[in-house]
Amino acid sequence: MATLQIRIDDTVKKQADALFSSLGLDTSTAIRIFLNASIENAGIPFSVQHRALPSQLQEAVYDSRFRRELNGPFDHAEDAVASMLED
Numbered sequence: 508m509a510t511l512q513i514r515i516d517d518t519v520k521k522q523a524d525a526l527f528s529s530l531g532l533d534t535s536t537a538i539r540i541f542l543n544a545s546i547e548n549a550g551i552p553f554s555v556q557h558r559a560l561p562s563q564l565q566e567a568v569y570d571s572r573f574r575r576e577l578n579g580p581f582d583h584a585e586d587a588v589a590s591m592l593e594d
Contacts, residue, residue, distance in 0.1 A: 523537070561593060563590055
C-alpha cells in the first residue's frame with residue numbers, strides 16, 4: 508500500500524478533520540473516497556468553478572460537451588473571447 512503526503516494549511520486541516528469527523532469519517536477515508544470517485548468518474552467528481560460563467564458561455568460549453576449547435580452562440584471568435592473576459 509502506498510502513502511500519500513500533502514502539505515495543507517493548518518486551519519484547512521482542522522476544519523476538514525472536524526467536518527469529516529461529524530460525518531463519521533476520518534480525513535484519510537474521505538480522501539480515499541474522493542480519489543476512488545475521481546477514478547470512477549474519469550475526472551473530478553463535482554463541478555469546479557471560481558465564478559459563474561455568463562449564460563451564453565455556459566450554453567456554449569454545454570453544446571461543445573454534447574456536440575450540438577457548434578456554430579453558436581457567437582458569430583466570431585473575438586466575441587467569444589470578449590464574453591469570457593467580462594466581469
